Amino acid sequence: MQNSFHIDDLRIDVPDKASRESEFLRGLSGSYRDIVASVLSIVGDRTDADDVVQEICAILWQRFEEFQPGTNFRKWACAYAFKMAKSYVRKRRRRRGFGLSDDALVKVARLQNAGSELFELRREILDQCLAKMSVRDRRFLMECYGRRFTLARYAEVENIPVSTVYTRLSRLRQQILECVRRGLTRDSEM
Amino acid sequence: MSCCAMRWWRVLNLFRLNTLMSDSVHEIRALTDAMFDGVITAEQTLRLDSLIVHDAACLQAYLEILNLHGDLLARADAQTDEQAAITALQDFSNVCEIRERRTQYWLLAASVASILLLLTGTSWMWIRHGMRPAPIGNIAHLTSNAAFSVARLDLGDVLHKGSSLDIEEGVVTIELPNVLIDLIGPASLQLNNAGQVRLLKGMLTAHVLPGGQGFKVRTPDAEVVDLGTEFSVKYDAQQGTDVSVRRGRARASLLDQTGAVSKIVDLTTSRSAKFVASKSILSETAFQPELFDQVHRARGAIRSISGQLRTPAELPASLQAEQAITPNHMLVIPEQQHVTLLEDLIVDTLTGRKTIPAGVILRSYLVHYDPTDTSQFAPRGAVTFFGKIAAVLNTTGPLNATDSQFGLPDVLFDNHSFRGLEMDFDQIHVSDDNQTVSFFFGMAPPTYLDQVRILVFSTP
Numbered sequence: 001m002q003n004s005f006h007i008d009d010l011r012i013d014v015p016d017k018a019s020r021e022s023e024f025l026r027g028l029s030g031s032y033r034d035i036v037a038s039v040l041s042i043v044g045d046r047t048d049a050d051d052v053v054q055e056i057c058a059i060l061w062q063r064f065e066e067f068q069p070g071t072n073f074r075k076w077a078c079a080y081a082f083k084m085a086k087s088y089v090r091k092r093r094r095r096r097g098f099g100l101s102d103d104a105l106v107k108v109a110r111l112q113n114a115g116s117e118l119f120e121l122r123r124e125i126l127d128q129c130l131a132k133m134s135v136r137d138r139r140f141l142m143e144c145y146g147r148r149f150t151l152a153r154y155a156e157v158e159n160i161p162v163s164t165v166y167t168r169l170s171r172l173r174q175q176i177l178e179c180v181r182r183g184l185t186r187d188s189e190m
Numbered sequence: 191m192s193c194c195a196m197r198w199w200r201v202l203n204l205f206r207l208n209t210l211m212s213d214s215v216h217e218i219r220a221l222t223d224a225m226f227d228g229v230i231t232a233e234q235t236l237r238l239d240s241l242i243v244h245d246a247a248c249l250q251a252y253l254e255i256l257n258l259h260g261d262l263l264a265r266a267d268a269q270t271d272e273q274a275a276i277t278a279l280q281d282f283s284n285v286c287e288i289r290e291r292r293t294q295y296w297l298l299a300a301s302v303a304s305i306l307l308l309l310t311g312t313s314w315m316w317i318r319h320g321m322r323p324a325p326i327g328n329i330a331h332l333t334s335n336a337a338f339s340v341a342r343l344d345l346g347d348v349l350h351k352g353s354s355l356d357i358e359e360g361v362v363t364i365e366l367p368n369v370l371i372d373l374i375g376p377a378s379l380q381l382n383n384a385g386q387v388r389l390l391k392g393m394l395t396a397h398v399l400p401g402g403q404g405f406k407v408r409t410p411d412a413e414v415v416d417l418g419t420e421f422s423v424k425y426d427a428q429q430g431t432d433v434s435v436r437r438g439r440a441r442a443s444l445l446d447q448t449g450a451v452s453k454i455v456d457l458t459t460s461r462s463a464k465f466v467a468s469k470s471i472l473s474e475t476a477f478q479p480e481l482f483d484q485v486h487r488a489r490g491a492i493r494s495i496s497g498q499l500r501t502p503a504e505l506p507a508s509l510q511a512e513q514a515i516t517p518n519h520m521l522v523i524p525e526q527q528h529v530t531l532l533e534d535l536i537v538d539t540l541t542g543r544k545t546i547p548a549g550v551i552l553r554s555y556l557v558h559y560d561p562t563d564t565s566q567f568a569p570r571g572a573v574t575f576f577g578k579i580a581a582v583l584n585t586t587g588p589l590n591a592t593d594s595q596f597g598l599p600d601v602l603f604d605n606h607s608f609r610g611l612e613m614d615f616d617q618i619h620v621s622d623d624n625q626t627v628s629f630f631f632g633m634a635p636p637t638y639l640d641q642v643r644i645l646v647f648s649t650p
Contacts, residue, residue, distance in 0.1 A: 033264060040260045041253055044225035097448035098232035104242040112253055119257045126261050145259075145266035151227070156403045156418050161439070163456065173223065177258055 024064050027073035028057060034074050035081045037119060041112040042085035042105055052088050056081050082109045125183035129176050137172055144169050214241055218248045222255040232450040324351050326384040327366040330494035334521065335503035336360030337375070345496050354380045354390075360503055361488045368402030369416075370493070371395070372485040382408075393424040395485050398438075412465035413451065415441045421457070422481045430466035432475070435459060436482050444472040490524030491553055491646065493625075497571030499557075508602040509558055511609075511639040517561050520631060522573050525554035526596050528648060537592065540582040540618060551648040552580055554596035559631045559640045572628035575646045579624050583643040586610035592643060609641050616640060 028035075036053055043049040060077055067076050086105050093099030100108075130138055143154055144165070151169070155162040221238040224230040230238070241248035325348045332345055339356035349355070349364060357375035364371045367384050377392025386406040387394075398405050398416045405416040407423045411431035414423055419438025425431045433442045435457040444453040444465045453472045455463055460477045488501045495501070498519040505523065506514035514521070528551055535546040546552070559569065583589055586609045593603045603609075611618060617630040631640045 033260070036264070037257050037260045040226075040256050044222075044230075044256065045228045046226055046259065046263065047228055096232075097450055098235045100235065100239050101243065104239045107242060107249055108253065111249055112257075122254075122257060123261050126258065126265075130265065141262065142266045145262045150404060152404050152415070152417055156400075162417050162441075170220075170223065173255075173258075174219070176262075177219070177255065180258060 023069070024061055027067075028060065028077070031074040031077045033123070035077055038078045038081040038109075038112055039085045041108050042082060042089055044089075044100070048088070048092065049085075052085055053081075056084050059084065078113065082113070122180055122184065125180050126176070128183060129179035132179065133172075133176070140168065141172050141176075214245060214248055215251050217241070218251045219255055222252050226256065226259050231452060232446065232448070233452065325349065326351050326381060327364050329362060330365035330370065331361070331363035331372075331489055331492060332495075332500055333360040333362075333488050333503045334500040334516075334519065336362050336500075338362075339376075339378075345499070349381055351381065351383050354378065357392075361485060361501075363489060363494070365494060366402075366405075368399045369405045370397040370399070372397070372489065374484055389423055389425045391425060391427075393422060393481070395420065395422040395436075395482055408445075409465075410445070410449075411467040412445060413443045415443075417441055417456075420482075424481070430464055430469075430471065432462060432464050433457060434462040434477055434481055436479070444470070446470070486527070487524065490527055490555065491576045491649065492522065492524070492555070493574045493576050495522060495571065495573045497628075498569030499571035499573055499629075505598060505601065507600070509556070509641070510602050510604040511560065511606065513560075513602070514558060515560055516558065518569070520557055520559040520569055520571055520629065523556045523558060523598075525556055525598050525643075527553045529554065529596060537581060537583060537588045538585060539588070540584050540620065544581050546580055546645070550580070552596070553577065553646045553648050554592075555644045555646065556597070557627075557629065557640075557642040557644065559638075561638050570628070570630045572626055573644070574621075574626040575644075577625070577647045577649040579620055579627065580645040580647050582618065582620060582627060583645070584611045584618060589641060589643055596643065596645065604639060604641070606639075609639055611640055611642060618642065 035056060036049070039052050039056065040046070040049045043052055056077075060080060063080070067073065086102075086109070089099055089105060090102075130141075133141070144151060151165050152162050155165045158165075218238065218241050221230065221234050221241070224234055225238065238252070242252055243249075327349045329343050329345055329347045329349070337358040337360060339358050343349075343355070343362075355362065355364070355373060356378045357373060359375040361375070362373045364373065364379075364381075366381075366387075371379070371387065372395045373379050374393045374395070377394065378390040379392075379394065380388040380390060382388055385404060386408065388408045390409075394407065396405065396407060396416065397420045398418065400418075403416055403418050407414045409423065409425040409431040410427075411425070412423075412433060414421060414433050417439040419440050420436045421438075421440045422434045422436070423431060424433075433440070437459050439456060439458050441454060441456050442463055442465065443451040443455075445467050446452040447467060452470065455472060455474070457463060460479070462475045462477045464471065464473050464475050487505070488503070492501070499522055500519045502521050502523055508514065509523075531546060531548050531550050531552065533548045537544055537546070553575075555573070555575075557573070583592060586605075586607050589610055590603070590605050597603060611631075619628050620626070621628070627642075627644055629642070
């Protein structure tokens with residue numbers, strides 16, 4: 001476990017701090033992927049989702065007193081995640097003048113919530129699919145999804161047109177999506 | 191796979207059976223990717239919404255793709271879930287700290303302002319000038335005729351986030367991180383942040399240096415995102431926005447009335463386009479290289495100037511003694527900009543005799559100072575170039591000998607012996623990185639003229 005972070009950094013005083021902190025971090029770590037998935041499904045944009053997830057993690061800690069020990073942390077955390085992500089999207093919609101409708105957000109949240117177990121299975125298959133890719137393609141994919149570069153910056157560094165980056169990325173995304181789908185089909189037939 | 195997941199998967203497969211061949215599933219992949227990458231338009235969002243709401247298979251595909259993106263993000267971060275959760279908390283904590291510091295700063299500033307209000311009754315000016323947002327750039331270059339409509343700015347003045355520049359005439363160069371903006375008067379510009387400006391009136395050219403890619407210029411009609419380039423943007427409320435790319439590539443988007451992106455075009459070297467939001471016009475137009483001439487005439491390949499240096503608004507017809515008086519500043523005049531040496535150039539320079547081999551491409555700049563006997567002070571200043579300095583010609587002989595090769599045609603030069611520097615009165619230094627020359631020109635009556643020619647290696 002990484003030790004460089006202390007909940008004190010958020011300047012919140014709570015009783016029995018040490019045990020509450022470790023309980024919270026345990027719950028948060030176990031649910032983190034689901035929180036990210038919930039937020040991303042509503043927010044859509046990776047940069048915005050990053051900001052919302054950060055804020056949600058802090059809010060969850062602030063509201064952790066409301067959490068009943070012994071109940072499902074993931075469910076509790078994801079409920080907040082959906083709520084805050086929807087609120088963020090509504091504000092963004094007002095600011096930009098466009099965005100997904102409330103109808104769409106409700107449907108997305110409902111299906112995302114119901115399908116979480118399936119998505120866990122997909123993650124395992126994704127690892128197998130990534131392992132099958134060439135080192136060059138895998139490295140390219142990871143660079144594109146990493147925080148180090150935007151796609152435009154990546155194109156600049158590699159001295160290739162940005163349209164080439166998009167085309168290649170799109171092809172690899174399609175390839176990996178199909179690989180995961182094939183993997184799921186195989187798994188369901190076993 | 192658990193029973194529950196199996197059931198779920200079968201349901202999803204039923205959806206897919208009905209729609210796998212449908213174009214809408216392919217369409218939703220492109221739309222979802224665009225949303226994830228942050229480049230989705232208003233129209234595309236509307237379409238995505240409709241597919242999600244009305245087609246269960248599309249809804250499933252949307253989630254499937256976004257979850258895949260989420261998983262790939264997690265893989266790329268190469269962190270465990272625990273580390274990722276802690277990083278998210280840390281990041282938020284850092285943001286909180288910045289916000290808190292900002293709040294403390296504002297509280298402190300507000301308290302001080304209150305005290306000053308009580309003490310002097312004239313603190314309004316202090317508040318305006320003292321409580322500024324973060325600095326994001328500075329004034330790097332001014333032509334001698336640069337005139338500001340509101341607040342007068344000088345070389346080196348710091349520009350803050352959110353600040354505006356209004357110039358009536360001349361060329362003002364703003365240096366932001368890895369970006370040089372030349373604002374050509376009359377023009378009005380708002381600096382939203384270090385990576386984005388808003389052109390409210392007039393014309394600018396942007397020279398984006400390595401590391402500055404992604405820099406944005408917005409007008410009411412268009413948004414231009416640099417992808418490694420030199421481009422110009424001209425905005426007129428009646429005529430719309432003209433974007434020209436002199437070198438490299440820029441992505442230009444037509445905005446609709448709400449400010450949302452409605453069409454996109456990638457412009458490459460020597461291409462131009464016109465954007466009119468009110469008429470939904472995005473059309474390619476003839477490239478006009480002369481749009482960049484004023485800036486190139488004014489600045490050449492100068493990166494920045496400081497002190498009492500200026501570049502000329504218009505080229506003087508004569509640079510002979512007492513013909514181009516510069517009472518309060520020195521002029522640095524871009525001369526011939528791409529001179530290929532056909533034979534070795536052997537010349538006496540500031541650092542001794544030097545041979546510059548044939549085939550080298552040079553840019554030339556003449557520093558000119560000709561005050562009158564009423565001038566009160568001897569100016570100091572410095573000029574920094576993008577390229578390395580090849581030679582500094584500071585004596586009359588080499589200046590006279592190189593006028594025809596590097597001087598601008600149709601300009602008259604002085605050939606009197608006092609033209610060069612008198613090293614008893616004048617000082618000149620070249621920086622260790624060989625890109626900056628600094629001057630202190632003394633005033634030695636009865637002839638005040640001082641000139642120096644700087645030859646700079648041409649960079650691509």
